[in-house]
Amino acid sequence: MTITAVWPIASKTDANAGDGLTITEPGEVDELIRRLSEPNAGPASIWHEHRELADESTGMLDHDVIAAVDGGYGYLSHFDVDHDFAVLEGDPESPGLTSEDIEFPAGSGVAVGVLAAALKDFLETASRPKVVDWRTVDW
Structure with a gap:
């Protein structure tokens, strides 16, 4: 199986700075976590390469997964054709995290x-x- 992650990098000199990683082995997830923990890393869009497309003509995915690391906490959201938008049921003391x-x-x-x-x-x-554990979020 394969997942691909891409994320922006905050940079004063390059408005289009970003990074990415393709993962095929569970141990490689630790490298993704390390890179998302870097100070200027933004949230990563992650897709699974072995899922069906929602629309083959446009290449639209049937799922949306976002992961981030900030302040020592990990964040994850998930949405797909079988599940409403949800985030992890986390530490009640963890702060919110907002990006673009x-x-x-x-x-x-x-x-x-x-x-x-x-x-x-x-x-x-x-x-x-x-x-x-997940909790559905209704914005």
């Missing part, structure tokens, strides 16, 4: 090891991770 493309509410941050376990589950199953 995603807003994680307070209480949705988890230990980075929990985030890694969820991403490894996603890599292996191509489905919403079951090793974590």
